[in-house]
Amino acid sequence: MHFDAESLTPLYQQIADAFADGILSGAFAEETQIPSTTQVAREYQLNPATVLKGMNILVDNGLIEKRRGLGMFVTPGAQAQLVRQSKDLFYSEQVTALVTQARALHISKTELLTAIEKGYAK
Amino acid sequence: MTELKVTNVAKHFGRKNVLNGINVTFTDGQIYGLLGRNGVGKSTLLRLINNRLLADRGQITLDGASVVDNEAAQNRIFLMSAEMLYPAEQKVSWVFKITKQLYGGFDDALAAHLVSVFHVDTTSRLSRLSTGYKTLVKLIVALCVPCDFVLLDEPVLGLDAPNRHLFYQELMATFTDRPRTFVIATHLIEEISQLVNQVVVIERGVVTLDQDADELRQRGKMITGPAATVRDWLADVKVLRTTALGGMLAAYTLDAPLEKPLPAGVTMEAMNLQQLFIELTREEEGSHES
Incomplete structure (x- = not known):
């Protein structure tokens, strides 16, 4: 994990994204405990309030849950939920960006589709 | 408290x-x-x-x-x-x-x-x-x-x-x-x-x-692009400083008008706390006391 105070993305969002990536990749498996606020704050020299704010985004999204006296755990179904969300995001953002950029470079729809097929052929 | x-x-x-x-x-x-x-x-x-x-x-x-x-x-x-x-x-x-x-x-x-x-x-x-x-x-x-x-x-x-x-x-x-x-x-x-x-x-x-x-980190932005476009986009807000490189202008501001879409050819980057501090506390030319 790496956190960049200079990024346009707020630090707490970066923390949420990093944990979401960990859940998506399976590094933080469902029903297992994720590192505590203290551990993350200490390891990455981040203000614990910032770390907590990031984790709360995941709590609000239902990806992690607090178990009293035990810590934060990845919820069952969190990975599948993230895959769904990432797919939606891929269509709504990356594909749109790709098309916009292709238009700016005067790449036609047919050319773009050919390029995507070539990409799959590799 | x-x-x-x-x-x-x-x-x-x-x-x-x-x-x-x-x-x-x-x-x-x-x-x-x-x-x-x-x-x-x-x-x-x-x-x-x-x-x-x-x-x-x-x-x-x-x-x-x-x-x-x-x-x-x-x-x-x-x-x-x-x-x-x-x-x-x-x-x-x-x-x-x-x-x-x-x-x-x-x-x-x-x-x-x-x-x-x-x-x-x-x-x-x-x-x-x-x-x-x-x-x-x-x-x-x-x-x-x-x-x-x-x-x-x-x-x-x-x-x-x-x-x-x-x-x-x-x-x-x-x-x-x-x-x-x-x-x-x-x-x-x-x-x-x-x-x-x-x-x-x-x-x-x-x-x-x-x-x-x-909040402060989110406010500080550096806007770079063709001078006229950058000036136009930032016309209504306070700009801390600008630096020009040929026709390219970089403008530092805490009040980027994020409600308006970023014009084509213009990029927006974050300012880190140190850059913010430098721009905020920069003395006016000639007014720096020794």
């Missing part, structure tokens, strides 16, 4: 007015970054709070009671400053012991941990310590006192990069274990930018900025 409140505080030295009506409130469980150019009076403010100096006017109160000549209040405030206030012939272990007596408490377990992390020889006399180790001893004391308000004036003076890194880690660990207020005055802004949650800037003797660090 516990709060340390500075109201309209002024202080002059000779004919120079250093502080000119400072207003700031430090609340519990926060880490403040106290920033300001050289000679702006950061240390003076901290020394006033710790009763090492007396203000010309204004008030400094802890939970409503003046901190001046108030032993109970001062027992809750600790200032780590550049001076070494302990006799040079004493040993490190004596410093820990005397601190415990003075403040009525000392986190021995944490001290032992920090001594081992930083490889401090507690049997060494203070006079034999290097600059870096003198700083480390003072830092250990600052983290182990039972005070609610810990003021750190240039806390990493003389520390090498690995020790600074370790110190920031230990600071975050002890802060999480026992939340209290830290006020950190430093010039190494980049290093503390993700530790602090509130930023206070002093300029010309007054507080000119007092803001949540996350």
Whole structure:
């Protein structure tokens, strides 16, 4: 994990994204405990309030849950939920960006589709 | 809620007015970054709070009671400053012991941990310590006192990069274990930018900025692109500074009009805390006093 105070993305969002990536990749498996606020704050020299704010985004999204006296755990179904969300995001953002950029470079729809097929052929 | 409140505080030295009506409130469980150019009076403010100096006017109160000549209040405030206030012939272990007596408490377990992390020889006399180790001893004391308000004036003076890194880690660990207020005055802004949650800037003797660090980081933007387009997009907001490179213009602002779409060919980047500080406290051309 790496956190960049200079990024346009707020630090707490970066923390949420990093944990979401960990859940998506399976590094933080469902029903297992994720590192505590203290551990993350200490390891990455981040203000614990910032770390907590990031984790709360995941709590609000239902990806992690607090178990009293035990810590934060990845919820069952969190990975599948993230895959769904990432797919939606891929269509709504990356594909749109790709098309916009292709238009700016005067790449036609047919050319773009050919390029995507070539990409799959590799 | 516990709060340390500075109201309209002024202080002059000779004919120079250093502080000119400072207003700031430090609340519990926060880490403040106290920033300001050289000679702006950061240390003076901290020394006033710790009763090492007396203000010309204004008030400094802890939970409503003046901190001046108030032993109970001062027992809750600790200032780590550049001076070494302990006799040079004493040993490190004596410093820990005397601190415990003075403040009525000392986190021995944490001290032992920090001594081992930083490889401090507690049997060494203070006079034999290097600059870096003198700083480390003072830092250990600052983290182990039972005070609610810990003021750190240039806390990493003389520390090498690995020790600074370790110190920031230990600071975050002890802060999480026992939340209290830290006020950190430093010039190494980049290093503390993700530790602090509130930023206070002093300029010309007054507080000119007092803001949540996350919000501040989100506000600072650098907009780059064709000069006319950038100027047009930023027409209605305050621009801190612009730099031109041929037809390209880079503009720094805290008030980017994010409600308008970013024009084609224009990019927006974040400003880090250090860049923000430089732009905010930049003296007007020719007005810089020597």
